[in-house]
Amino acid sequence: MEVIIKGAVSQDSENRSKAEVLSSFENEVAEMMDDHLAKRKLWFPSDFLPSDEIMSDDQLKNRTLLQERAKGMDDAVRVSVTLGLLTEEGLPHFHRLIATYLGYESVWRKWNSLWTAEEDRHGGILRDYARDSRLFNFRCVEIMQYAYQESGFNPEWDKDPYRVFAYTSLQERATQVTHGNTGKAAGKYDPTLQGILSSIASDEARHYAFYRKVMKMILAIDPNRALESALAILPSIEMPGLSMPNFKDMADVVRRSGIYGPWDYKKIVEDVLDFWEIESMTGLNETGRKAQEKLLAIPKRLKQVAEYIDKKVDTKSFSFDFIYHRVFAV
Secondary structure: OOOOOHHHHHHHHHHHHHHHHHHOOHHHHHHHHHHHHHHOOOOOHHHHOOOOOOOOHHHHHHHHHHHHHHOOOOHHHHHHHHHHHHHHOOHHHHHHHHHHHHOOOOHHHHHHHHHHHHHHHHHHHHHHHHHHHOOOOHHHHHHHHHHHHHHOOOOHHHHOHHHHHHHHHHHHHHHHHHHHHHHHHHHOOOHHHHHHHHHHHHHHHHHHHHHHHHHHHHHHHOHHHHHHHHHHHOOOOOOOOOOOOOHHHHHHHHHHOOOOOHHHHHHHHHHHHHHOOOOOOOOOOHHHHHHHHHHHHHHHHHHHHHHHHHHHOOOOEEEOHHHOOOEEEO
């Protein structure tokens, strides 16, 4: 006898309905992809870090200089690079999550594959840089990467196609800010790393522009359900990598170093609320109005959280096996 779980059927029906909304503006998505490609400057890891069988004397010299400059790298920057490397190499999780609702026979498939190809270079170049520069104990990082991939990434938001786009909007912007600020912090040690991270951040900026525009179109077509989905995401997001070893301590180092923290997230939320024009939305039902009200109240709460953390923070010492258990304070 077939057992039908009412809640599961209802959720499945809801998601199919939302997937139909996504299908309704495929022509606009195709135009967005064309615009994305027109603005893109495609680069590859070997543009920054040549590694051919035959290399010029200058190229070989630059690799030696890379290692010399990396020796003086601040340990907090090493931690941020490690976190960025592992997070970027977790990309297969995201391809799966997005493909769940976008299917394989539409323009969405083309976008997901394009996005994946662009993102794949990020983990590749950070891994190449870390190996060429001898930035840390590489095997320790490989063990962390394996543990992260093995544990998987299965967030609650993957059960709702609208939440996927609310999340990716915020996550891409947060990643852009983190890579950009890590690059600035690394610049005084190694301009090559700063250039690499700046290029990655530029990619993330274009991805952010795409995803936030998609969410804006969803809000225009299906405002009440879209507001509910956004409300499930915006109060706080769990960054990719949450399941990796040492994640909380590494994120704490990044926050204390001023690379990425609560004030950055508050600004990101304010920006998307403004871009999505949440405050000016009208014609909502009761559920939509309540979600709208709660969304508009989030920045105030995030400000209180950031102020509380600022008052609470004091100097803390850290030690990680991938930088040989050196103790450093932030």
